[in-house]
Amino acid sequence: MKLLKLITSLSVVLVLGFSTLSCTEKKSENVSKGTEMKNNDGHDHEHSEEVKSENNNMNDSEMDQTNMDMDMQKSNKSDTMIKSYLQLKNALVYNHSDDAANTAKSILRAFKSFNSDGFSDNEQKELVEIFENAIEQAEHIVKNANNIEHQREHFEVMSNDMIDLLAIIGSDETLYQTRCPMYNNGKGGIWLSETKEIRNPFYGIKMLTCGSVQKEI
Amino acid sequence: MVIGSVGTQFIPSDLNQSKIVPKEDIIKFYKPQEEIISLLKNSCYDCHSNNTVYPWYSKLQPISWLLESHIAEAKDELNFNEFNAYSKRKQKAKLKSIMSQLEDDVMPLKSYVLMHSNAKLTDNDKAIIIAWIEKLRDSL
Numbered sequence: 001m002k003l004l005k006l007i008t009s010l011s012v013v014l015v016l017g018f019s020t021l022s023c024t025e026k027k028s029e030n031v032s033k034g035t036e037m038k039n040n041d042g043h044d045h046e047h048s049e050e051v052k053s054e055n056n057n058m059n060d061s062e063m064d065q066t067n068m069d070m071d072m073q074k075s076n077k078s079d080t081m082i083k084s085y086l087q088l089k090n091a092l093v094y095n096h097s098d099d100a101a102n103t104a105k106s107i108l109r110a111f112k113s114f115n116s117d118g119f120s121d122n123e124q125k126e127l128v129e130i131f132e133n134a135i136e137q138a139e140h141i142v143k144n145a146n147n148i149e150h151q152r153e154h155f156e157v158m159s160n161d162m163i164d165l166l167a168i169i170g171s172d173e174t175l176y177q178t179r180c181p182m183y184n185n186g187k188g189g190i191w192l193s194e195t196k197e198i199r200n201p202f203y204g205i206k207m208l209t210c211g212s213v214q215k216e217i
Numbered sequence: 218m219v220i221g222s223v224g225t226q227f228i229p230s231d232l233n234q235s236k237i238v239p240k241e242d243i244i245k246f247y248k249p250q251e252e253i254i255s256l257l258k259n260s261c262y263d264c265h266s267n268n269t270v271y272p273w274y275s276k277l278q279p280i281s282w283l284l285e286s287h288i289a290e291a292k293d294e295l296n297f298n299e300f301n302a303y304s305k306r307k308q309k310a311k312l313k314s315i316m317s318q319l320e321d322d323v324m325p326l327k328s329y330v331l332m333h334s335n336a337k338l339t340d341n342d343k344a345i346i347i348a349w350i351e352k353l354r355d356s357l
Contacts, residue, residue, distance in 0.1 A: 129306050
């Protein structure tokens with residue numbers, strides 16, 4: 001009997017041991033993915049360095065042209081973010097949790113590769129804080145493919161970040177800042193939409209048209 | 218097999234123990250009332266701060282490894298000792314998450330409460346914490 005007990009407790013210890021190992025493996029996989037992302041970022045920066053050094057050899061009119069190109073580049077980047085954000089919003093409207101998780105991956109890439117060169121120091125500081133927070137929200141949305149309510153909570157926080165982000169970097173697209181008064185225990189929640197028509201991402205199809213447009217941006 | 222299991226007991230893990238409480242600590246900085254301080258310390262600080270009060274079984278491997286990786290993950294998500302070092306934006310987002318985790322009964326984790334019965338939060342405890350968090354969030 002004692003022997004049986006010993007064997008049982010030893011196997012519990014072993015099983016726990018194995019599960020620890022498999023957790024660690026998963027972790028290291030994530031870490032290597034993270035490094036890959038960082039490498040991509042590094043590449044972007046290298047590219048902007050090249051652009052800068054070319055600038056040094058230019059006359060004024062060429063310089064203006066490059067500045068315009070860089071402005072274009074910036075708004076293109078906000079376009080990618082807006083596109084992914086709206087896709088994410090629509091996935092939540094229609095209760096598609098898996099799609100929301102997948103779209104959050106592309107929004108995460110767009111956030112991480114944003115180049116804030118050319119903005120003032122204050123704006124850059126603000127941008128760092130916005131992206132740090134928004135990236136965290138996107139990561140939670142990616143991780144919670146089976147929990148749409150949790151995804152929605154993080155989407156609401158991300159929506160506030162997006163509004164503050166677009167106030168700094170601008171957007172070519174017309175967007176509608178929309179508010180649902182019921183969300184957050186009656187404190188209200190805000191999101192951005194491409195249409196004036198209300199499609200509520202916080203409650204989805206059970207309360208599709210709850211909310212009103214606050215302003216156009 | 219027996220030798221292996223006994224052997225692993227001698228592999229040390231770095232313990233999450235620090236006597237220094239930084240000035241950015243949420244309790245030190247925002248000074249909640251005593252009742253909230255003790256609720257936070259009893260139910261949250263073991264995983265979400267730089268100082269864990271370890272149970273006896275935590276010395277056993279591989280439990281020790283499991284605990285340390287769990288604590289590292291928890292602190293990465295939210296470290297009350299560093300709370301005021303976060304940007305105001307991040308603080309607000311964290312406070313919102315704390316409220317919803319309490320409302321949805323996700324935190325403190327069931328597995329943790331199972332081993333630490335004094336960490337269990339009653340509905341009244343939760344209401345007290347949530348009211349304070351809500352006030353703090355509105356003030357930021």
